[in-house]
Amino acid sequence: MNSKLIRLASLPIGIPQVANFHFGFEELATIKTGELLLKTLYISVDPYLRAKMAGGHKPPLVAGDIVYSRAVAEVVDSARPEFKPGDKVLGFMEWRDHLIHNGEGLTVLNANGLPLSSYLSILGSTGLSAYFALTDIGKPKPGETLVVSGAAGAVGSIAGQIGKLMGCRVIGIAGSDEKVEWMKSQLGFDEGVNYKATPDIEAAIARLCPGGVDIYFDNVGGIISDAVINRMNDYGRVVVCGSIASYNDTETEMGPRLLPLVVYKKLLIQGFLIADYKTRFAEGIGRLQQWVAAGQLQYIETIMDGFDKLPEAFIGLFQGKNEGKMIVKV
Amino acid sequence: MNSKLIRLASLPIGIPQVANFHFGFEELATIKTGELLLKTLYISVDPYLRAKMAGGHKPPLVAGDIVYSRAVAEVVDSARPEFKPGDKVLGFMEWRDHLIHNGEGLTVLNANGLPLSSYLSILGSTGLSAYFALTDIGKPKPGETLVVSGAAGAVGSIAGQIGKLMGCRVIGIAGSDEKVEWMKSQLGFDEGVNYKATPDIEAAIARLCPGGVDIYFDNVGGIISDAVINRMNDYGRVVVCGSIASYNDTETEMGPRLLPLVVYKKLLIQGFLIADYKTRFAEGIGRLQQWVAAGQLQYIETIMDGFDKLPEAFIGLFQGKNEGKMIVKV
Numbered sequence: 126m127n128s129k130l131i132r133l134a135s136l137p138i139g140i141p142q143v144a145n146f147h148f149g150f151e152e153l154a155t156i157k158t159g160e161l162l163l164k165t166l167y168i169s170v171d172p173y174l175r176a177k178m179a180g181g182h183k184p185p186l187v188a189g190d191i192v193y194s195r196a197v198a199e200v201v202d203s204a205r206p207e208f209k210p211g212d213k214v215l216g217f218m219e220w221r222d223h224l225i226h227n228g229e230g231l232t233v234l235n236a237n238g239l240p241l242s243s244y245l246s247i248l249g250s251t252g253l254s255a256y257f258a259l260t261d262i263g264k265p266k267p268g269e270t271l272v273v274s275g276a277a278g279a280v281g282s283i284a285g286q287i288g289k290l291m292g293c294r295v296i297g298i299a300g301s302d303e304k305v306e307w308m309k310s311q312l313g314f315d316e317g318v319n320y321k322a323t324p325d326i327e328a329a330i331a332r333l334c335p336g337g338v339d340i341y342f343d344n345v346g347g348i349i350s351d352a353v354i355n356r357m358n359d360y361g362r363v364v365v366c367g368s369i370a371s372y373n374d375t376e377t378e379m380g381p382r383l384l385p386l387v388v389y390k391k392l393l394i395q396g397f398l399i400a401d402y403k404t405r406f407a408e409g410i411g412r413l414q415q416w417v418a419a420g421q422l423q424y425i426e427t428i429m430d431g432f433d434k435l436p437e438a439f440i441g442l443f444q445g446k447n448e449g450k451m452i453v454k455v
Numbered sequence: 456m457n458s459k460l461i462r463l464a465s466l467p468i469g470i471p472q473v474a475n476f477h478f479g480f481e482e483l484a485t486i487k488t489g490e491l492l493l494k495t496l497y498i499s500v501d502p503y504l505r506a507k508m509a510g511g512h513k514p515p516l517v518a519g520d521i522v523y524s525r526a527v528a529e530v531v532d533s534a535r536p537e538f539k540p541g542d543k544v545l546g547f548m549e550w551r552d553h554l555i556h557n558g559e560g561l562t563v564l565n566a567n568g569l570p571l572s573s574y575l576s577i578l579g580s581t582g583l584s585a586y587f588a589l590t591d592i593g594k595p596k597p598g599e600t601l602v603v604s605g606a607a608g609a610v611g612s613i614a615g616q617i618g619k620l621m622g623c624r625v626i627g628i629a630g631s632d633e634k635v636e637w638m639k640s641q642l643g644f645d646e647g648v649n650y651k652a653t654p655d656i657e658a659a660i661a662r663l664c665p666g667g668v669d670i671y672f673d674n675v676g677g678i679i680s681d682a683v684i685n686r687m688n689d690y691g692r693v694v695v696c697g698s699i700a701s702y703n704d705t706e707t708e709m710g711p712r713l714l715p716l717v718v719y720k721k722l723l724i725q726g727f728l729i730a731d732y733k734t735r736f737a738e739g740i741g742r743l744q745q746w747v748a749a750g751q752l753q754y755i756e757t758i759m760d761g762f763d764k765l766p767e768a769f770i771g772l773f774q775g776k777n778e779g780k781m782i783v784k785v
Contacts, residue, residue, distance in 0.1 A: 181719040346714040371715040380712045384676040385701040387726040389511040394713075396721040 126153045126162075131220040131435055135188050136178055139373050140443050146192070146436040153225055156204050161226045163198035165432070165455045166213070168220060169245040170194065170439040171279075172344075175372040191219040192435075195250060197234065197241050198224075208233065215244045222432045222455055237414065239424075246450035247283065247417060247424030250399045253409045254366060255283035258397040260291075262364045263340040267292030270334050272353050275344030277304035278442075279450035280366055282312060284342045286422050289313050293340070296333050298326070298349055300445040307448065312423055326352035337361075346370045351381055354392075363394040373443060425449025456483045456492075461550040461765055465518050466508055469703050470773045476522070476766040483555055486534050491556045493528035495762070495785045496543070498550060499575040500524065500769040501609075502674075505702040521549045522765075525580060527564065527571050528554075538563065545574050552762045552785055567744065569754075576780035577613065577747060577754030580729045583739045584696060585613035588727040590621075592694045593670040597622025600664050602683050605674030607634035608772075609780035610696055612642060612755050614672045619643050620751060623670070626663050628656070628679055630775040637778065642753055656682035667691075676700045681711055684722075693724040703773060755779025 127150055134147035156162050174194060176182035186192065196218040200208045205228045208214065216231040218224060234244055246252065258280075265271060271288040275281040276297025285308065288295045296316045297308045305317030316333045323329045330338065330353055337358035343350050347370030354363060371378060386392060402409070416422035427447040429438045432455045442451055457480055464477035486492050504524060506512035516522065526548040530538045535558045538544065546561040548554060564574055576582065588610075595601060601618040605611040606627025615638065618625045626646045627638040635647030646663045653659045660668065660683055667688035673680050677700030684693060701708060716722060732739070746752035757777040759768045762785045772781055 176719065181715060183719075343714065346712065346718075350714055365714055365717045368715045368718050371712060374715075377711045379709045381707045382676065382701060382710045383713050383724075384673065384680055384695055385511060385698045385704075387695045387724055388676075388698045389506065389513075389726070391726040391728050391731070392724075393726075394717055394722075394724040396717040396719070396723075398721050401721070 126223055127151070128153050128224060129222045129432060131192050133178065133186055133188055133190050133192055137175070137373070138375055141175065141178070141373075141436075141440050143436050143440065148433070151221075153223060156202055156225055158204050159227060160204050161200055161208055161228055161231075162202040163214065163218070163224050163226050164201050165196055165198045165218060165222055165224065167197040167242045167245055168194060168218070168435060168453045168455060169196060169249070170435065170442060170451050170453060172367055172369045172372060172442050174439065175369075175443070179372060181372070191221070193217055193219045195245055197244055213241055215249070220435055239417070242426055242428060242452050242454070243424060245452050246279065246426050247413055247422070248410055251279045251450050252283050252413045252424070253402065253406060254397065254399045255280045255287055256409045256413060257399065257402045257405065258364045258366045259284045259287050259340075259342060261402075262393075262395045262397060263342060263362050265291045265293050265340055268294075269339035270294045270296070270336060271340045271342060272296045272298065272330065272334065272338050273342045273344075274298045274349050274353065275367065275369060276308055276314070276317070277445075277448050278344060279447070281342065281344050282308070282425050282449050283422070284366075285314050286312050287416075288340070288342070290416060290421060296330070298353075304445075304448065320349055327355050330356045340364065342366060344369060347378070348380070354383065354386060357386070357390055357392060359390050361390060361392050363392060365394060365396045369443065426452055428452050428454050430454050456553055457481070458483050458554060459552045459762060461522050463508065463516055463518055463520050463522055467505070467703070468705055471505065471508070471703075471766075471770050473766050473770065478763070481551075483553060486532055486555055488534050489557060490534050491530055491538055491558055491561075492532040493544065493548070493554050493556050494531050495526055495528045495548060495552055495554065497572045497575055498524060498526040498548070498765060498783045498785060499579070500765065500772060500781050500783060502697055502699045502702060502772050504769065505699075505773070509702060511702075521551070523547055523549045525575055527574055543571055545579070550765055569747070572756055572758060572782050572784070573754060575782050576609065576756050577743055577752070578740055581609045581780050582613050582743045582754070583732065583736060584727065584729045585610045585617055586739045586743060587729065587732045587735065588694045588696045589614045589617050589670075589672060591732075592723075592725045592727060593672060593692050595621045595623050595670055598624075599669035600624045600626070600666060601670045601672060602626045602628065602660065602664065602668050603672045603674075604628045604679050604683065605697065605699060606638055606644070606647070607775075607778050608674060609777070611672065611674050612638070612779050613752070614696075615644050616642050616752050617746075618670070618672070620746060626660070628683075634775075634778065650679055657685050660686045670694065672696060674699060677708070677710070684713065684716060687716070687720055687722055689720050691720060691722050693722060695724060695726045699773065756782055758782050758784050760784050
């Protein structure tokens, strides 16, 4: 069988271009004992892949590598007893429309009343990142003020909603008036800032958060984070879940020094990696499912159709083309 | 009785100058019920006072204020039952050679076999800051690598020694070859860096910490911290105890952005304030006393003689004139 695949043709400089990717074909052998033949159904595209291409996120992706990310696939043929044809599985997979897999790290998915793509969004590492990063590092208390950057994105749109469920006042920062309006009307955020139309972001945060900021859930870094961190209250927590503004930097970017603020305000700034919470995934999924079932948590997906759209979908992450989680349907 | 006192004459710009201070005199009234007459014995000068003059450390010190800090005094006369003449007391006091005090926040000191100045150094907030900041935020584990900046200073010289007691490899950064030699020979540090003679601090840290840095105990901020944080291991902890390099800045200083590193390396960066540990002071003092009594912990003081030396002693903190805790004997 012929497998379509996508390699990184060259390391991007700045924002990735379609030319950084190369489509190829490979004839798949017949599966051997211990192997599975999978048909890919949904592939997740995520900002951290850009960080892998820059070498910051380990292991790095280098030119010539087949790109890989989390995906949902269907088992077509199995030479492993724990998987049978028709099973839907979740795991890290190469960007291929069909692939041979040794089964390592794959989970068989149960029907959960939601579309299969939900395992890449609300019930996958996206939802789990929002839940654990906010609750474990941010430690929200009722009445506190939470600011979320990248608030219309995959993790941010969930983190802000969980903040509301935990009694916080939530202010989201996003890149268009439509996104701000949508966060307020659909996700229940209290306030929003369109950073592209706001020359002085710090003044906007000061106006919308007159009592200061207790928790900053950061997906973007850069000048947006400078502005929010300047408005933090004493003992504020900065949850660093991503830093998309920096992933495309070609050299070390300069910004105002943070350490004086850290000591003056007794801030906590902590980086987050979802893989560290593996032993608690069941707890997180249970909580997220409960909220979704009760209609208290909206999960938002932007699904692009067709394997060939993978580079475009990935690049779109840096152009603000997604609301919620960006997923490609193969 | 005539009291000599020191006011902040003007807010310093950059490094404080003697001209920023003004010596005055005030006739003290006879004490009333509830008051004490104190004779100051030792006064602590600390970098955070500069941060108060810049408004970063609250409450700020403004022009015209009598400067105040922690001090040890002797009770000369008392109209409060819990204090009697001859008692030695510790607390925040204005920079005066004699003063009237309402007793609030004062602790009567017991003889501990150490000089009275020890209550401003190893058994005071200096030693307690080193102990709680390192153990509570840094969470040292045997075999880990600890880098201390401002390592010949009051808090740094103790933090490094406690790191050794907890089984860490300890590298100190200080401002002269003499200080480096002293940290290694007297305090038991494994290695040291004289940052003034080291053009590439990051390369020096890389060479001395081939396995990376697990804990960075930071008293200084600025380019020294940039260098160390670049060499942190995944899940490294940055204990921000002070930021002396920034206290004299007249505008926001720029530096390489930290947030991408925080997310790539899952770092924790946290500011520290000793006042938050009030309920645990007895525990900390007990631990420190035990180590000192066992000869495992050296406490180092630079004592300048005479009330009039207060401004000079304070300014000396920014010129690297102290080894260990800077104290003025009145």
